[in-house]
Amino acid sequence: MTAPPRPWMSRQDRRRIAQLLVLTLVLVLLTPVRPAxxxxxxxxxxxxxxxxxxxxxxxxxxxxxxxxxxxxxxxxxxxxxxxxxxxxxxxxxxxxxxxxxxxxxxxxxxxxxxxxxxxxxxxxxxxxxxxxxxxxxxxxxxxxxxxxxxxxxxxxxxxxxxxxxxxxxxxxxxxxxxxxxxxxxxxxxxxxxxxxxATQPTPDLSCSAGVACEQGAWKVLPFEAPVRGIHAVVLHNGDVLLVAGSGNSEEMFEAGTFTTAVYHPDTGTFTDVPTPADLFCAGHVQLADGRVLIMGGNKDYPAADLSHGYKGLKDSYIFDPATGGYERVNDMSAGSWYPSATVLGNGDVIALGGLGEDSSGTVATQYFDAAEERWLGINEANQTWSFWGLYPSMILMQDGRLFYTGSHVFGNGLPGTGASIYDYDAGSITPVPGLQNKDERDQSMSVLLPPAQDQRVLTLGGGNIDSNPDANPLTDIIDLKQPSPAYTAGPPIPAGKMYVSAVLLPDGKVFETGGALHNRADPVYEASMFDPMTNTFTPGMAVDPVPRGYHSSAFLLPDGRVMAVGDNPGDGSFDMRLSVYTPPYLFHGARPQILGEVDRQWAYGSSHTVTVDAPILKASLIRPAAVTHSSDPNQRSVDLPMSVDGNRIGLNLTSNPNLAPPGWYMLFLQGTNGVPAVAEWVKVG
CATH class of the missing domain: 2.60.120.260 (Galactose-binding domain-like)
Structure with missing residues (x-):
């Protein structure tokens, strides 16, 4: 009997080949895909x-x-x-x-x-x-x-x-x-x-969170702030500095009771900080090393006999997150109550506007030399002797000049077009046309739209403290790259409001929230989302249940949420509740994760590689907030062009320090599902 033919491959050989096929398939799935x-x-x-x-x-x-x-x-x-x-x-x-x-x-x-x-x-x-x-x-x-x-x-x-x-x-x-x-x-x-x-396939953006998928959601925290949050600064360790000074309380001023607290979001706790002077309505800005320069403040409240109004302090301090305390630096050259503060591409700071020690408008240009850690004398700084109003919004342009957006506090009736470009080196001021209703933009807010490289500014809302009409819903947009920049009318916000807050988000949009219809009265419960790509507002975002009018602020946290603090109605009360907004993007799936260590020091023009566990749509650096009175002229989001090699993302920083002034930034990576990773802190410069 003839033996049956042997199979051309043994069972052991077939098992080995099957194992090799499985191993090959696994390797194929794990190997990063490079662009063809x-x-x-x-x-x-x-x-x-x-x-x-x-x-x-x-x-x-x-x-x-x-x-x-x-x-x-x-x-x-x-x-x-x-x-x-x-x-x-x-x-x-x-x-x-x-x-x-x-x-x-x-x-x-x-x-x-x-x-x-x-x-x-x-x-x-x-x-x-x-x-x-x-x-x-x-x-x-x-x-x-x-x-x-x-x-x-x-x-x-x-x-x-x-x-x-x-x-x-x-x-x-x-x-x-x-x-x-x-x-x-x-x-x-x-x-x-x-x-x-290089477009990734459209991800599944399904969401099971109901209306929060489109509107986001607010939560009022189960505790109150121990101090009045007149000023809010997000520190590079993730904590939030809340500065009140006397907190708009004349009784506390007379008693010499000035307050500051640091809020720790991770634990929901606060640390009291001894406060050396009445830093109520001071200016503030983050220095390149992450410390906070605080300038001016309140020297005196208005006299009962009207012989003088608010008076500005010359005092200046630096708050150090490492020590949790204030350090005195030399005085400013002029008193400053409600001064602006803008960091320059070299890390120095320019302060403009406000009221002086005699209650009159401060016309001095005040310049802080960061390397020498001192305010220059009045004759050391270039002067134009111009009054810019109170908290004039002065945004650093990519060529080093400053753009006065027309947003201000108590600055109505100033001459000119309401907006201008200020060249500190040349000592020149160039009017900018097109701002609508320039004398009804009190307590409006201006932001440099994402990305900063586009050099477009949005100014929204506002009113008039003196005549007190209904606040307006106006917006104006300007492209500062144009040879002769001019404002053009933008789409109106869904409701007229002053005391409006505008927060730059990791997805490149601007969240608009809070405000009131009249001076310290009639809160407006409305919020919307502005998309710079389409120049449109999406109304109907979730609404903060706490009124947010005078002396309120909203700002971005490193986890991609937004915190809101403060409200100071005309009766002198102050709302101490804290609210946190979860934007819609956080309801649309898992966050991408950054794997391993991230470079902390970023030189201009440098490239950095991060490893992630999911495809990334965009990357950006967002400067942490230093906000008060609807004013944070240093707020900006800098686009980081990417190179992609599988799960390794190369990030490229601009070589222009005027686009990303030196300091600490939140590095946000946005997944293709629209969800941002929790920010990593990096130091630019």
């Missing part, structure tokens, strides 16, 4: 090999602005192939820049889809750090407009690849162009450009 650049490049002539009649690469242009001395050339050989683009800037006395840029031409510019993100890469060599990858976009209404600077490039003597992920393409944009800008002296060569659609 070569097969999906969206660019025309990406290798610069096709040239026009002049010998310059087709679909590329020689662009830039200013009077610098420059030369464009096609260098040989390229990184691959024959050609590379070369720009030489030999002198910058005339200012400006030069760009290796794609043509703004329908047949050359790559088409894009709103809401999508794209991975861009280019190979380069450079002898200067003054280079940046720049993008422009074609808007259906405005035509070609600047979009954003995506990535600063370090000098490189050999061919080096720069890769970055764009933000989401805004609505109305159908094409983009991009390239490398050089704005300092040196030689730049570029070659082999790539652009691919």
């Amino acid at each position: 650049h070569a097969s999906v490049n969206l660019l025309v002539n990406p290798g610069l090999e096709t040239v026009d009649s002049t010998g310059f690469p087709q679909c590329w242009e020689q662009s830039g602005w200013g009077g610098n001395t420059y030369a464009f050339a096609v260098s040989h050989p390229g990184r691959t192939g024959a050609n590379a683009m070369q720009i030489t800037v030999s002198a910058t006395a005339g200012g400006g820049d030069r760009k290796a840029m794609m043509l703004e031409n329908p047949s050359c510019a790559p088409n894009v889809t709103p809401g999508h993100q794209y991975d861009l890469s280019a190979w380069y060599t450079s002898t200067t750090p003054d280079t940046v990858l720049t993008a422009f976009r074609h808007d259906a209404a405005q035509g070609w407009v600047y979009w954003t600077d995506l990535l600063s490039l370090a000098p490189a003597t050999t061919w080096t690849e720069a890769t970055v992920r764009t933000p989401q393409v805004p609505p109305g944009t159908d094409q983009i162009v991009w390239g490398v800008t050089i704005y300092g002296t040196g030689v730049l060569r570029t070659d082999d450009y790539t652009m691919v659609d």
Whole structure:
């Protein structure tokens, strides 16, 4: 009898192969997916090999602005192939820049889809750090407009690849162009450009939390603050500094009872802080090392016989989170009650406006030198002798000038257009037109819209303390990148209000909450969400059950929630309750997690890598709040262009300190489900 044929593979062999197949499948699933650049490049002539009649690469242009001395050339050989683009800037006395840029031409510019993100890469060599990858976009209404600077490039003597992920393409944009800008002296060569659609599949955004999925939800905490939260500062350790001074209580002022407390969100506890002076209605700003500079305050309440009004202190202190106490620094050059405070790109601070020791308006420009840790004398600082009102909102621009937005407190009747650009170095003030009803913007609020690179400011709401009409729902928007910036009317907020709070969120939106219809009366229970991408408000957000009028504030916490404090009606009472708002995004799934350690020190123009457990949509640095009286001119959200390699995310910080002034920031990563990770603290500068 013939034996049956043996199987061509033994049972043991089959078992081993099955195990290998399983192992291979596991390895495939665990291996990070890299973009398949070569097969999906969206660019025309990406290798610069096709040239026009002049010998310059087709679909590329020689662009830039200013009077610098420059030369464009096609260098040989390229990184691959024959050609590379070369720009030489030999002198910058005339200012400006030069760009290796794609043509703004329908047949050359790559088409894009709103809401999508794209991975861009280019190979380069450079002898200067003054280079940046720049993008422009074609808007259906405005035509070609600047979009954003995506990535600063370090000098490189050999061919080096720069890769970055764009933000989401805004609505109305159908094409983009991009390239490398050089704005300092040196030689730049570029070659082999790539652009691919990096958009993740639409995630499941289902939510089982009912109306909270769309509106968010408020919770009033089961305890009250021990001090009146006139001033609120989010410290770089996650605690919240609440400063009252006399807290608008003349009785406490006469008794010399001045209060401060530190709130610890992790434990729901407070630490009392001895307070050396009446810091009621002082100015404050966070210094580069995370300490808080507090300037001015209340020297005296108004006299019963009306012989004088509020008087401003010259005193100045630094609060140190490490010691939990105040340290005295030298006096300001003039008394300041309700002064502004804006940190500059070099870490110094400018204070403007307020009332002086004689109750009159302070016209001195007061300058704090951070390196010397002192206020300059009156003759050491550049002066224009201008009165800016009380708490004038002064926002640092990307070129180092200050934009006075028109938001103020008790500043009605000031001459001019209501808004202006102030150049400290030149000592010049340039009026800015377009602000609506400039004398009814008392207790309005202004914010630099996300991302800071876009240089757009939103001013919303306001009223008039003197005539006390119904507060208005007006908004105004300005693009500070324009050669002659001017406000244009924005969409109205859903309800007229003064004492309004506006908080920048990790998802790039602005949460608008709180306010009142009249001076210290008639609270408005309304909240909405502003989307800078669409310039629209979404009404019907959940409403804080606590009235939030005069002396109220709202601010972002490192966990992505918003806290609100304070309310001081005309009867002199003060609401000590604390509220916390959970935005809709926190109801839409699990938070992404940052795995391992994060670099804490971030130099300008540097790149940093973080490892995550889920796909990431966007990354940003948000400066922690230092807010009072609807005023936080230093609030800003700085976009971090990304490069993605599986679960490793490369984050690129701007090289411009005017976009991200030195100091501690909250690093937020937003998952593709819209949910942000809990912020990590990083120190810029």
